[in-house]
Amino acid sequence: MKNKISIDKFNYKFIISKTPYRISLGGGGTDLPFYSDLRGGELITGAINQYCLVLLAKRPLDKKIMVQTTETQITDSLNEVENFIVRETLRYFRINNSIHVSSFTTIPTGIGLGTSSTFIVGIIKCISDLINKKYDKMKIAKLAHIIERKILQIDGGIQDQYISSLGGIQLLKVSKKGTVTAKEIRIKKNILKDLQRHLVLVYSGQRRESKTIIKAQKHNLNSNIKIYDQIKEIGKNSKKLLINGDIDGLGKLMDDHWKLKLKLANEISDRNLNNTYGQLKKLGSPGGKIIGAGGGGFFMMAVPHNVEKYISNVKKLGFRYMLWKFDFDGSSIIKH
Structure with missing residues (x-):
């Protein structure tokens, strides 16, 4: 200006x-x-x-x-x-x-x-x-x-x-x-409602600084570029699944994304987050991922069936979840 x-x-x-x-x-x-x-x-x-x-x-x-x-x-x-x-x-x-x-x-x-x-x-x-x-x-x-x-x-x-x-x-x-x-x-509106209901946001209880995680990813640049090539393809494949409301398919893709993301830098996850993710999958999810750079924040978990039971079990484990809409x-x- x-x-x-x-x-x-x-x-x-x-x-x-x-x-x-x-x-x-x-x-x-x-x-x-x-x-x-x-x-x-x-x-x-x-x-x-x-x-x-x-x-x-x-x-x-x-x-x-x-x-x-x-x-x-x-x-x-x-x-x-x-x-x-x-x-x-x-x-x-x-x-x-x-x-x-x-x-x-x-x-x-x-x-x-x-x-x-x-x-x-x-x-x-x-x-x-x-x-x-x-x-x-x-x-x-x-x-x-x-x-x-x-x-x-x-x-x-x-x-x-x-x-x-x-x-x-x-x-x-x-x-x-x-x-x-x-x-x-x-x-479509009915599919939007399904996405909002079946993509469950669970708070990990951990906060982080994204700049530290982003900086760490630059250390193995050649390897990480190849990983991001795969992540970009996962993103492209996600579009059709979102439009069709394929919750199970989205969960599996997010799980693939999360596994790739773990290879980018040690700071993206730790033992607590890995354990939390494992617990959240066992409750009835084919997969999910941490939203954002990693290191904490929210897990977004795909829950194809019985969302009420899933959320009840999330609360029993002591985690908080957040209802949301677009x-x-x-x-x-x-x-x-």
């Missing part, structure tokens, strides 16, 4: 955006630059009904910046803003004072659902409304990617920014030059 933005002329009292988190449905990780720059990435991803809400408001009586996330800070200088995501997103848009930013989230961070990217998309959605810039969803995703990956230098791919902005179920492709295209995958709105303004 070339020119400083003056927000004095905007009369909104406040703006609230609602931005969905996501689950990866096939080919996850092929959007990481060390792979996509060589081979091109292709994956299927879906937005879900868990959200990051961002409130953005002009401060009419002073020049201070107030940030409320897990902590609260009031400062006179943008340089002193401690939350680096808020600081650098405001800086990108040349908003230097008289602003209040708050965030609220329905789930913890560091659990593999794209939380940091979703936060950035939500801030940009609010700012675009505040400054009356009618950015489309692809533009917002691209700006979020620039801020997170180029400016903040947070390792990762393109999946999280684009699906949280677009919503729905998307086939995302990233070319060797970094160009991103998105095509919505349309699925979100088809993407990042949206719910109040201004």
